[in-house]
Amino acid sequence: MENEQASARWRNPLKGWQPAREVDEVPTDPWRNPVHAPGRYTVKLFAIGRLRFFHKFRAHGKRLWHRTRYWPTRRRVLDVRGGYNPKTLAAEKTIRDKRPLYWLTAFACLLALPLAVPDSAANTLYTAAAIFGIYGAINLCWMLIIGTAGVSSLATYSVVGAAAYGSAYCSIHFGMPWWALPFIGVPIGLVFGLIIALPATRLDGFYYALLTLGLNELCRTYVLQSKVFGSATGGLYGAQSYIPDSLSADGQLLLGYYASLVLLVMALALYRTINGRRLGRILRMAPEQKEAFAEACGIDYRRARIQVFLLSSMALGFIGGFYAAHFRGASPSLFSIDTVALGLAMLMIGGMQRAEGAVLGTFIVVGLHHGLVGLGPLRLILIGVIMLAVVLFLRGGLFGIKPQFRAWRDKKKSENRSTRSVKGGEMLPEEATETFDKDEIYRRRFDKQQRDFLKTLVTAQVIEEHRRQPLGQHSEALERLLMYFRRHPQQDKYAIEVLEPFKAYRIVALSGHRGVAPHDVEEKIYASTDDAYHGVFMRRVQDLLES
Amino acid sequence: MDIGIIAVNALTLACIYGMLAIGISITWSSLGLVNLAYGFMFAFAGYGAWQINAWCSAAHLALPPVATLAIGVLCGALAGLLVCALAFIPIHDKPNFTMRGMVATIAIDLIGTQGLLWYFGPRAKSLPEIFGYWQIEYGGIVLTANTAGAIGSSILLLGAVLLWMKSSRRGLEIRAMMMNPHAASLVGIGVRRTGLYVMALTGGLAGLAAVLLSQTYYVSPFAGFTPLIKGVSIALCGGLGSVAGAVIAAVILGINEAVTAATIGGQYVLITQFALIIAIIVVRPRGIAGILDRAREA
Numbered sequence: 001m002e003n004e005q006a007s008a009r010w011r012n013p014l015k016g017w018q019p020a021r022e023v024d025e026v027p028t029d030p031w032r033n034p035v036h037a038p039g040r041y042t043v044k045l046f047a048i049g050r051l052r053f054f055h056k057f058r059a060h061g062k063r064l065w066h067r068t069r070y071w072p073t074r075r076r077v078l079d080v081r082g083g084y085n086p087k088t089l090a091a092e093k094t095i096r097d098k099r100p101l102y103w104l105t106a107f108a109c110l111l112a113l114p115l116a117v118p119d120s121a122a123n124t125l126y127t128a129a130a131i132f133g134i135y136g137a138i139n140l141c142w143m144l145i146i147g148t149a150g151v152s153s154l155a156t157y158s159v160v161g162a163a164a165y166g167s168a169y170c171s172i173h174f175g176m177p178w179w180a181l182p183f184i185g186v187p188i189g190l191v192f193g194l195i196i197a198l199p200a201t202r203l204d205g206f207y208y209a210l211l212t213l214g215l216n217e218l219c220r221t222y223v224l225q226s227k228v229f230g231s232a233t234g235g236l237y238g239a240q241s242y243i244p245d246s247l248s249a250d251g252q253l254l255l256g257y258y259a260s261l262v263l264l265v266m267a268l269a270l271y272r273t274i275n276g277r278r279l280g281r282i283l284r285m286a287p288e289q290k291e292a293f294a295e296a297c298g299i300d301y302r303r304a305r306i307q308v309f310l311l312s313s314m315a316l317g318f319i320g321g322f323y324a325a326h327f328r329g330a331s332p333s334l335f336s337i338d339t340v341a342l343g344l345a346m347l348m349i350g351g352m353q354r355a356e357g358a359v360l361g362t363f364i365v366v367g368l369h370h371g372l373v374g375l376g377p378l379r380l381i382l383i384g385v386i387m388l389a390v391v392l393f394l395r396g397g398l399f400g401i402k403p404q405f406r407a408w409r410d411k412k413k414s415e416n417r418s419t420r421s422v423k424g425g426e427m428l429p430e431e432a433t434e435t436f437d438k439d440e441i442y443r444r445r446f447d448k449q450q451r452d453f454l455k456t457l458v459t460a461q462v463i464e465e466h467r468r469q470p471l472g473q474h475s476e477a478l479e480r481l482l483m484y485f486r487r488h489p490q491q492d493k494y495a496i497e498v499l500e501p502f503k504a505y506r507i508v509a510l511s512g513h514r515g516v517a518p519h520d521v522e523e524k525i526y527a528s529t530d531d532a533y534h535g536v537f538m539r540r541v542q543d544l545l546e547s
Numbered sequence: 548m549d550i551g552i553i554a555v556n557a558l559t560l561a562c563i564y565g566m567l568a569i570g571i572s573i574t575w576s577s578l579g580l581v582n583l584a585y586g587f588m589f590a591f592a593g594y595g596a597w598q599i600n601a602w603c604s605a606a607h608l609a610l611p612p613v614a615t616l617a618i619g620v621l622c623g624a625l626a627g628l629l630v631c632a633l634a635f636i637p638i639h640d641k642p643n644f645t646m647r648g649m650v651a652t653i654a655i656d657l658i659g660t661q662g663l664l665w666y667f668g669p670r671a672k673s674l675p676e677i678f679g680y681w682q683i684e685y686g687g688i689v690l691t692a693n694t695a696g697a698i699g700s701s702i703l704l705l706g707a708v709l710l711w712m713k714s715s716r717r718g719l720e721i722r723a724m725m726m727n728p729h730a731a732s733l734v735g736i737g738v739r740r741t742g743l744y745v746m747a748l749t750g751g752l753a754g755l756a757a758v759l760l761s762q763t764y765y766v767s768p769f770a771g772f773t774p775l776i777k778g779v780s781i782a783l784c785g786g787l788g789s790v791a792g793a794v795i796a797a798v799i800l801g802i803n804e805a806v807t808a809a810t811i812g813g814q815y816v817l818i819t820q821f822a823l824i825i826a827i828i829v830v831r832p833r834g835i836a837g838i839l840d841r842a843r844e845a
Contacts, residue, residue, distance in 0.1 A: 152646075199825055202832045206581050206645060207787070210779045211828065213583075217776045218817045225814040337586075337772055341653045348650050377665040384658035391651045392637050 010475035026465045028475040029457070037453045056085070056092040064091045099356070106359075110261060114254060126253035128370035133260025134326065136362040137267035137319050139346050140355060141312040147353035148275050149308040150288050152205060154340055155196050155212035158219040159313055161334035163188040163320025165229055168329045171239035178240040182321035189317015193310050200309065201302065205288070213340065220335035230329075237329030256326060263322055264359075270315055271355045279304055338380070342369065345387040351397025360398060451547055454484055458541055470533035485540045494539055496532045499525065505532040507539065551688035553805045559694045561801030562701040566756045567778030568785060568793040569705065570749030576788030577724040577745050579645060580635055584652040585753055585778060587659030588626040589771030592754030593761050594663055595622030597672045612677040616700065616758055623754020624747040630655055631746035636739050663768040671765035674758065697759045704755050708748060709790065717744055725788060777820075784824050786834025795835055799823070 010028040064082035069075060079097040084090065095101075110129075117125050142156040163185035170176045170184050196215065200208055223229045230236040242259060243252045274280055286294030286301035294301050324330055333339060342365055350361030365383055372379050390397060395404050432441050457477040465478055474482065491512025496505050505526040508518040521539070526532040567585065574582045596619040603610045634651035638644055678696030682689055712718035720741050723731040732738050756774060757766075764770060781800055785792030800820060807819045827835065 199829060202829055204832075206575075206649070207783055207828070207832070207834075209649070210581065210783050211824070214776050214780045214783075214821055214824070217773070218821050221814070221817050338657070341657050344650055344653060345657075377661045380661040381658050381665070384654045384661065388633065388651055388654040388658065391647045391654060392633075395642060 012473050014473050023465075023469055026468075026475055027461050028465070029459060029461065029477060031476055032456075034450075034453045037456070054094045054096070056094060059091040059093040061091050064093070103356075107265075113257075122250065122253065124371065124373065126257045128366055130253075130256045130260040130326065131370050132362055132366040133257070133262075133264040134319065134323060135343070135346070135366055136264045136359050137260075138316065139343060139358040139362050140264075140267040140271045141315045141319065142343065143347060143353070143355065143358045144271060144274055144312045145309055146347065148280050148283050149305040149312075150283065150286075151197075151200050151305055151309055152209040153196060153200070153212045153309075154209050154344070155215045156316060157334055157339050157343060158212075158216045159189050159192045159196070159316040160320040160323060161219060161223070161330060161332075162192045163317035164324040164330035164334065165223065165236055167321040168236045168239040168324040169229070171324065172236070176240070178242040178325045181239065181325040182318045185317035185319070185321025185324070186314050187317070189313045189315070189320060190310060192317070193313025196313070197306055197309050201306070213337075216335055216340060217337070220332055223332045223335060235329055235331035235333075239324045239329050241328045242325050260322075260326065263319065267315065267319070268355060268359075270311075274308060274311060275355070279308055283308065342383065345383055347397075348387060349390050349397055351394075351399035354399055357397050357399045450484065451544060454481055455545060457481055458545065463538070463541070466537050467534050470530050470537065481541070481544075482537075484544075485537075488540075494521070494536045496526075496529070496536065503527065505529060507532065507535055553802075553809050555688060555690060555694055556808070557798070557801040557805035559697050559801075560804055561797040562698050562705075563756050563759055564774065564777045564781050564801065565794055565797030566701050566705055566752045567774055568781035568797055569708075569790055570752040571778050571782040572785065572787055572789065572793050573721070573725070574745060574749050575782070577721050577728070578635055578639070578742050579648070579728065580639075580652070581645070581649040582630065582634075582652050582746075582749070583649060583775065583779075584626075584630045584634070584655040584659065585775040586769070586771030587656045587663075588623055588630065588750050588753045589757045589774055590660060590663055590766070590768050591626040592619045592623035592750075592757040593674070593766035593770065594667060594672070594768075595619065595625070595754075596758055596761075597674055597766050600675060610675075612675065612679070615674060615677055616755065619754040619758030620704075620751045621754065623757065624751040626659075627746035627748070627750020627753070628743060630750070631742050635742045635746065639738065639742065660768045660771075667768070669767075671767040671770075673765050674761045677758070677762060693762045697762070701755065701759060704752065708752065717741075721745055721748075780820065780824050782834075784827050784834055786831075786836040789834070789836040792834055792836030796827075 008028055008030040009025050011025050012023060015024050059082055066082075067080075068077045070077060078095055078100055080093050080095055082091065082093050085092055113125075113129060138156065138160055142153075145151050145153050145156065166188040167176070167181040167184040171178070171181055176184060196212065199211060203211065223231070225231055243255050247255065282299055282304045283301065285297065285299055286304075291301055320330075323334075346361035346365045347358060348361070349364055350357030350359065364386070368379050368383050368386075375382070394400055427435065427441050427444060432438075435441065457480060459477075462475070462478045462481065465475060489512065490510055493510045493512075495508050495510050495518060497508045497518070498504075499506055505528070506524070507521050507526075509521050510518045524535070526535055567589075571582060571585065574580055596615050599618050600610060600615060630652060633655055634648055638647055638651065641647065676692075678692040680692055682691045683695060684690075712721060720731070720736045721744060723734075723736055724738070724741050724745075728738065731741075753771075757771065760770070760774065777800070781796045782793055784800065785794070785796030800823070803819055803823055804816050807813075807816045811819070
């Protein structure tokens, strides 16, 4: 190898046609294929940015901008966007938000539940499903109070309980029909909401949560000890129900199930109406600990909070009346700490501040609690373990898994990037995502690889060859280097300034801008053009080796 | 109506609830954790004392009554450490800790009480008499063994705890955490270590309260809930983070409870209590001696 390298020589192909100063032969390194140069393509490319995959639906050109809106709003049924494929220019449509489809699928499953229920488990399942509907509705109202209004009230179930007891009492003693019970519950809920809301104007956060927990306990002990509210019978029973006795057992279960499903849908509509419109938007502007900012923007967040609280309390009263009409009465278990704990578990498991979180959490907890009755206290332990795991590991409940996972993955990605020691000449990720022309990323990478190869070509032989003859035919290695140097952009490109023709030359660097003079790079004066050429070459070689 | 009985009852209740309230108050102000697993810690201490008593009597060992008290305190401290390890240490530096911590303690309470119910069954247990059957009569006021013992032991333990917090190095750490947790961690006070001390301490207080209360009530999985509510409301009323406020509130609410029970009837105790608390809190939103205005929110 040593011999072979030493013996490799480059012969000038133009020998004989050129002036006498042309060199005939120079020693050179043997030719190497730059494609197979060692150390190329070893630096791993890391994916930059994030691709989000949407299915593209074919669209007819005329229908591309069509929107289906529903009366009386200008809202659209689905957020469908039309556009053209940037490469093929084909018209295509994208569903940007598929959540309405998921909701519809879930409802279709719930509606079709009776088809899948085996006869042996019908009683348990329908009872659990009816409880799911009622508790889901309660939790949606609670989510409005905690999530939208930001009032951490734990007395939600006591409002429901109060309305249930009140309307059951009216039904038993004044013979109110079943359809009046929810409407009796509304004013009771309003009054209770007013009483509970009173300290909310003064207290904040956890003082209020603890106080409402105490209020809940107060209601429980009162109901347990009061003869009027059935302390002897363990609840107040005997209210009129919307489920007629004449119906068969299965029919009663089915009616109860569908009625509570309707209640759930009504609660969802209420949630959408309050959270998605003016009140909800005002309150989203004033999250906890940023009230001062919202106030400075002219938002009366206290008023909005109380409004949401009272509206939710009325809805909770309505649900309380429905509860009384559904279960033919009310029981003190509505006020127990376990109910509050389970309700909180439902909200936390699904995820705060979202309707789907409340519904999914209710589904899981009610399913475990009422669906697996055979397990005894174990099922409550199971729910507690799920709740603990969700609180310890998840920031936003089950529906927060996706953003949390993405944040974690991005963190890992950037950690990996920063621990890498070999750089591939590419852009930083921040710069890369901002660059419009993505080819530039790969051009830089190619440039880096090219420079790495060219560095290996710089040898004493090549420099000596250039010193002897800066212009004219060169060996392959020197020619490669010179061609790379010539491609340097105008900015900071070296040039030779003639101070005095044939006597004094100096190296300058071009500014790259028209009308701006080149600047000096060194003081050294060269006596001939060839010396100056070689000086420029040496500076470029130095820059190459330093890069 | 006998003023003496009311005063003695008020004092006993104030002592027992005061211990719980001071525990809740210290936990909140130093760790920022609303400990709603008090019911579990309470029941765990009671059941621990009962179980060890049962084992000892099965082995024909006669435990001195004070040992029962000590076992209760130790079991309470153990439960406190458990709560700390589960609900404070993993998430104390995570976002939205106050809410998550509270829900975690509720979850621990649910798991713990249901586990106790599952393991020990629904039948309530009774602990042996600790203070015997004697009574002191002084100027028409009758102090039975239970009340005297309860008042004496709770004041003793509380005094010891407060003295320790005032004079020891660890107490200084806890007080520094109460003033400014962030700055405390900056000057080298271990947040997790202090959390363990605080929870063991408050757990011990809860354990003592459990054993003392089980002299009049029984040990049952859900026995801790009413004391929790009382403790929380006293801590709230006194101002979270203030020991003096908790003592004042405990005295006020103890008097209220004794007077209500003696005049209107026992079932109205909670109603008058909450009316009183709401009245106090509407006047002073941070409690009687609410020292922490916005400091603990961070």
